[in-house]
Amino acid sequence: MKKHLLFLGAPGAGKGTQAELLSKNNSYLHLSTGELLRKEIEMNTNLGKQVKDIMNRGELVSDNLVLEIVKQNLDKSNKGWILDGYPRNLSQANSLDEVLNKINQPLELVFYLDIPEEVLIQRLLLRGRKDDNEETIRTRLKIYRETTEPLIEYYKDLSLLHYINADGDLKTISSDINRKMA
Ligand code: B4P
Numbered sequence: 001m002k003k004h005l006l007f008l009g010a011p012g013a014g015k016g017t018q019a020e021l022l023s024k025n026n027s028y029l030h031l032s033t034g035e036l037l038r039k040e041i042e043m044n045t046n047l048g049k050q051v052k053d054i055m056n057r058g059e060l061v062s063d064n065l066v067l068e069i070v071k072q073n074l075d076k077s078n079k080g081w082i083l084d085g086y087p088r089n090l091s092q093a094n095s096l097d098e099v100l101n102k103i104n105q106p107l108e109l110v111f112y113l114d115i116p117e118e119v120l121i122q123r124l125l126l127r128g129r130k131d132d133n134e135e136t137i138r139t140r141l142k143i144y145r146e147t148t149e150p151l152i153e154y155y156k157d158l159s160l161l162h163y164i165n166a167d168g169d170l171k172t173i174s175s176d177i178n179r180k181m182a
Helices: 015-026 033-042 046-057 063-075 090-102 117-127 134-148 150-157 170-181
Strands: 004-009 029-032 081-084 109-114 161-165
Touching (some): 004 015, 015 170, 029 063, 033 046, 046 063, 046 134, 063 090, 109 170, 117 134, 134 150, 150 161, 161 170
Parallel strands (some): 004 081, 109 161
């Protein structure tokens, strides 16, 4: 069973949902940069104050801030882990490679959750989080296409990428993921 994984996909593709299921079933650490940043906002920390408006506009938080959060949280983990929402651009992917080299925990598998854009918009509008209004969703999707999508090729070239059809019910998607984990 592979132990060091990451989920790639557009906002609303089901990364958070599937990463949580998989981490619970395998007792892996689920490291969602979005969740960790939202916690900082909730607790009104200095970091939270810095990122609140950026996140509400649907833009990406600076690479350095997110890298610090990832480093702090990965260090605590001797078990398997699932990264969800990180990396989101090529610079973050390079930083992640460096960090993982240092701690000698190479990435073993990348799941790319593939889904049509109309389905994403409907899902996010239904969820109704603070950054789930139509204008912000359009910004997030534009940033995703421009900066995150190139990571599909990046991980394909490293032979780590697995396609998952994410336009279906939760169980079918998670069975497909489990099959590919083996
Ligand atoms: P995230 O928290 O990562 O949010 P997201 O991309 O919108 O995806 P999410 O994981 O929430 O959606 P999911 O598919 O699980 O990021 C939020 C913000 O944080 C970013 O915009 C950015 O500002 C900042 N940030 C985070 N990481 C960063 C980084 N690395 N660098 C810089 N900034 C960063 O689920 C969506 C909905 O669909 C849910 O309601 C779910 O219940 C539903 N759903 C899931 N699967 C379904 C299915 N199969 N059928 C029907 N509904 C389903």
